[in-house]
Amino acid sequence: MADIGGSRRNARERALSLLYEAEMKHLSGSQVVAELAVAPDPYVVRLVRGVSEHEASIDQLLARAAVGWEVQRMAMVDRSVMRIAVYELLEQPEVPTAVVLDEAVELAKRFSTDQSGGFVNGVLATIAREVRPGP
Secondary structure, rough: OOOOOHHHHHHHHHHHHHHHHHHHHHHOOHHHOOOOOOOOHHHHHHHHHHHHHHHHHHHHHHHHHOOOOOOHHHHHHHHHHHHHHHHHHOOOOOHHHHHHHHHHHHHHHHHHHHHHHHHHHHHHHHHHHHHOOOO
């Protein structure tokens, strides 16, 4: 149990790769997971299926928060990272907001452009204030 943070970090990275693959193949994330020869970690499955099942409502939140940006015109990696994070904000209340945002920013910095970290942070901070109001 001590490696929850590290294993969730790895799960987010794997979920990102599967969602990227799904988008490249024009499939749902759930379809890509179903086609795997070996089932991934349960948290990976939860993230990928959750994003797939809630994609429309997640994209509505992204569209409202990313003023001047159409969701489909965002960099594919940024969009997938933010979809994972928004799903966690909405459906995984046990994961602290700061952790969701920090992990998403790190994924964006690692796998996308130099500007992605700031963009992802700004959009997700706006969404977090809406869906997880509080101190």
